[in-house]
Amino acid sequence: MNNGEMLKVTLKKLLESDYSGIKIYVYNNASTDCTKLLLDEFCNKHKNIYVINSPVNIGIPSALNWLFSISNSPVVLRIDDDVDIEKNTITDLINSLKMTPYAGIASPKIIAINSSGRNVQYAGVYGLYPKPEEDILSDIYLTRIAGGPILMYKRDVINKVGGWDIQYSPSQIEDIEHAFRVFFEGYDIIYNGKIVTYHMDKGEEYISLNKVVRASNLLKIFGESYGFTGQEFNRFVYQ
Numbered sequence: 139m140n141n142g143e144m145l146k147v148t149l150k151k152l153l154e155s156d157y158s159g160i161k162i163y164v165y166n167n168a169s170t171d172c173t174k175l176l177l178d179e180f181c182n183k184h185k186n187i188y189v190i191n192s193p194v195n196i197g198i199p200s201a202l203n204w205l206f207s208i209s210n211s212p213v214v215l216r217i218d219d220d221v222d223i224e225k226n227t228i229t230d231l232i233n234s235l236k237m238t239p240y241a242g243i244a245s246p247k248i249i250a251i252n253s254s255g256r257n258v259q260y261a262g263v264y265g266l267y268p269k270p271e272e273d274i275l276s277d278i279y280l281t282r283i284a285g286g287p288i289l290m291y292k293r294d295v296i297n298k299v300g301g302w303d304i305q306y307s308p309s310q311i312e313d314i315e316h317a318f319r320v321f322f323e324g325y326d327i328i329y330n331g332k333i334v335t336y337h338m339d340k341g342e343e344y345i346s347l348n349k350v351v352r353a354s355n356l357l358k359i360f361g362e363s364y365g366f367t368g369q370e371f372n373r374f375v376y377q
Contacts, residue, residue: 139195142172144338145219149180149187152217157228162187163209165201168194197307206301211293216313218287222336231290234278234330242295242325243317245284246333247275259337260286262329276331284320284327285313287337291320299323311356318364 145164152162166173166189177189190204202216213232217223227246234244250259261275263283299319306312321327 139167140169140171140173141219142169142176145173146176147338148217148219148221148223151223151225152228153184154225155223155228156225157232160186160228161209161211163205164189165205166191167196167201168192195308197304198309199302199304199307199312202312203301203304206293206296214291214293214296216289216291218337220338221287222338223288224334227333227335228290230330230333234328234333235290235292237278237328238280238326240324240326241328242292242299242320242323243284244290244328244330245281245286246288246335247329247331248286248288248335248337250337250339252339259339260284261331278328278330278332281327281329282321283314284317284329285311288335289313289317295320295323295325299325306356314357322364 149162149164152160162184164177164187166177174191177187177191181187181189188208190208192201196204206214213235215228215231231244231246235241245260245262247258248260250257258275262279262281299316302312302316306315317327
């Protein structure tokens with residue numbers, strides 16, 4: 139929603155991917171900026187882009203579920219409108235899913251770039267303090283949690299565990315909660331630190347205290363639903 143200028147960069151990078159046969163599905167969540175005009179221009183030039191222009195903002199989980207239902211690819215890349223990828227990112231993520239027979243999700247290293255600088259946002263775990271240098275955490279390994287603005291899924295895994303939970307609308311932690319279900323269903327979550335992506339984050343100044351408190355409360359609620367108490371959940375997710 140209302141992130142047309144960065145969306146333009148993201149779409150351009152997707153179209154430049156070395157992965158042939160890509161189909162791009164975009165959910166425009168009631169944007170009032172240049173987004174609709176930009177998407178019209180892209181659709182006129184590229185026949186592999188499909189757009190839903192919503193009159194109201196239905197939130198991220200519902201939008202993801204809608205896009206998943208109208209697509210049919212055996213692998214699905216969830217990507218937000220503010221992510222910068224390399225030409226080989228999609229191919230490398232698909233190859234990552236081939237590393238184990240029970241793979242359900244593949245995730246790259248995610249570097250957040252905002253007014254605070256550049257930081258590793260996700261590298262198989264969250265809460266990396268002190269902030270590590272970007273050139274470390276470049277191994278490939280199985281992890282227990284995945285989240286963030288770009289994740290690759292196997293379609294049949296989502297068919298089994300279900301889509302994104304709309305109780306976490308409009309946003310925040312729907313990605314982590316969904317990955318929890320994938321993990322506890324017995325599928326592997328693969329972190330490939332050799333694949334680097336960039337989250338052009340709006341910065342901490344855009345994050346209100348209410349959002350932080352809400353995210354913390356939601357994490358506590360669904361952590362308890364899995365039987366975690368006290369610091370157990372934090373140790374599971376952040377270490």
